Amino acid sequence: MRVKTARGRTVSSQRWLQRQLNDPYVAEARKRGYRSRAAFKLLQIDDQFRFLKPGARVVDLGAAPGGWTQVAVERVRPGQGRGRSGGVVVGIDLTPVEPIAGATVLAKDFYDDDAPAVLEKLLDGPADVVLSDMAASATGDTQVDHLRIMALAETAHDFARQVLKPGGSFVAKVLRGGTERTLLDRLKRDFTKVRHVKPEASRADSAEMYVVGTGFRG
Numbered sequence: 001m002r003v004k005t006a007r008g009r010t011v012s013s014q015r016w017l018q019r020q021l022n023d024p025y026v027a028e029a030r031k032r033g034y035r036s037r038a039a040f041k042l043l044q045i046d047d048q049f050r051f052l053k054p055g056a057r058v059v060d061l062g063a064a065p066g067g068w069t070q071v072a073v074e075r076v077r078p079g080q081g082r083g084r085s086g087g088v089v090v091g092i093d094l095t096p097v098e099p100i101a102g103a104t105v106l107a108k109d110f111y112d113d114d115a116p117a118v119l120e121k122l123l124d125g126p127a128d129v130v131l132s133d134m135a136a137s138a139t140g141d142t143q144v145d146h147l148r149i150m151a152l153a154e155t156a157h158d159f160a161r162q163v164l165k166p167g168g169s170f171v172a173k174v175l176r177g178g179t180e181r182t183l184l185d186r187l188k189r190d191f192t193k194v195r196h197v198k199p200e201a202s203r204a205d206s207a208e209m210y211v212v213g214t215g216f217r218g
Contacts, residue, residue, distance in 0.1 A: 025037040025040050025201050028040070029067070033070075034067050034070055034071075035065040035066040035067045035070060035098075036065050036066075036067035037067070037201065038067045038068060038133055038201075039067035039068065039070060039071050040199070040200075040201035041133070041199045041201045041202055041210070042067075042068045042071045042072075042131070042133070042171075043071055043201075044199035044200055044201055045171060045197055045199050045210060045212065046071070046075060048197065049169070049195075049197075049212055049214060051128075051129050051169035051171075051212075051214060052071070052072055052075035052076055052129060053075070053076065053128075054075070054076055054077045054086070054087060055076065055077070055086050055087050056076045056087050056128040056129055057076075057087065057088045057123040057124070057125060057126070057127045057128045057129070058072045058076055058087070058088070058089045058090070058127065058128065058129045058130075058131065059090050059091075059092070059119055059123070059127045059129070059130045059131065059163060060072060060089065060090070060091040060092070060131045060132075060133075061092060061093075061110050061130065061131065061132040061134060061156050061159065062092075062093050062110075062132060062133060062134030062135075062152075063091030063092060063093045063097055063105055064093040064095040064096075064097050065097065065098075066091065066097050066098065066100050066105070068091075068131055068133050069089060069091040069097075069100050069103050069105065070100055070103075072089045072103070072129075072131065073089050073100065073101070073102040073103050076088075076089060078102040078103070079102065088104075088122070088123050088124060089102060089103040089104070090103065090104045090105070090106065090119055090122045090123055091103055091104070091105040091106070092105070092106045092108050092110050092115070092119065093105070093106075093107065093108075094107065094108070094109055095107070104122055106118070106119075106122075110156075110159055111155070115159070116159065116162040116163050119163055120163055123163075125165070126163055126164060126165035126168070127160075127163045127164050127165065127168060128164075128165060128167075128168050128169070129168060129169045129170075129171070130156065130159065130160035130163065130164055130168070130169075130170050130171075131171050131172075132152070132153065132156035132170075132171065132172040132173065133172075133173050134149075134152045134153075134156065134172075134173065135149050135152070135173060135208075136148035136149055136151075136152060142207075145175065146175045146207075149173065149174065149175050150174060150175065150180060150182075150183060152172075152173075153172040153173065153174050153180075153183055153211070154182075154183055154186070156170075156172050157170065157172065157183065157186060157187065157190075160216075161190060164216045164218075165216070165218070166216055166217065166218030167215060167216060167218075168216040169191075169212070169213065169214045169215075169216070170187070170191065170211075170212070170213040170216070171210055171211070171212050171213075172210065172211055173208055173209075173210055174208070174209055174210065174211055175207045175208055175209070176207045176209060180211075183211065184211065187211060187213045189217075190213065190216060190217055191213030191214060191215050191216055191217065192214065192215030192217065193213070193214045193215055194211060194212070194213045194214075195211070195212045196209050196210070196211060196212075197209065197210050197211075197212055198210070
């Protein structure tokens with residue numbers, strides 16, 4: 001589908017709109033009720049690593065607009081497992097998120113000193129999985145953008161170390177560019193297995209990848 005030029009529309013916004021209209025994941029997300037095409041990235045990562053198990057306690061950092069939280073709810077099935085509540089899903093983001101059935105979403109900064117304790121209380125225990133699809137707003141400077149997203153991934157890892165239970169899993173977005181080696185070395189100390197993955201739903205022209213750490217040492 002081609003997008004016609006329009007007054008006030010920049011070339012970059014025209015390209016973005018054309019790509020969105022021709023993206024099968026955008027159409028499928030709309031069809032299935034997901035809030036973003038990014039939901040398929042998590043679906044594909046979990047299909048490979050199987051960490052979103054029924055009954056798991058999951059934290060989604062930077063949850064807005066909610067696509068990853070929706071997938072977590074589908075897979076861990078809050079309220080449907082054995083025991084008091086089955087799985088638990090908690091999302092957290094500075095940007096308010098529209099309510100998601102089966103999840104609790106906080107409008108809060110996970111940098112706050114009390115954030116780990118607040119989340120553990122909501123989870124009713126330590127987390128089995130910590131997810132982070134966070135990305136800073138693009139500046140147009142490749143090196144700056146890389147450093148900013150890696151800083152977010154490293155902070156998410158620090159947070160995960162505080163709330164994960166032994167054996168837990170961690171997933172975070174990174175960008176190829178060199179400095180991810182520091183994060184990988186830290187992850188290898190904390191997890192028995194660490195893998196890079198680029199899900200099919202991640203656009204081919206994007207430098208994004210995901211690191212997946214499983215078997216948290218505690």
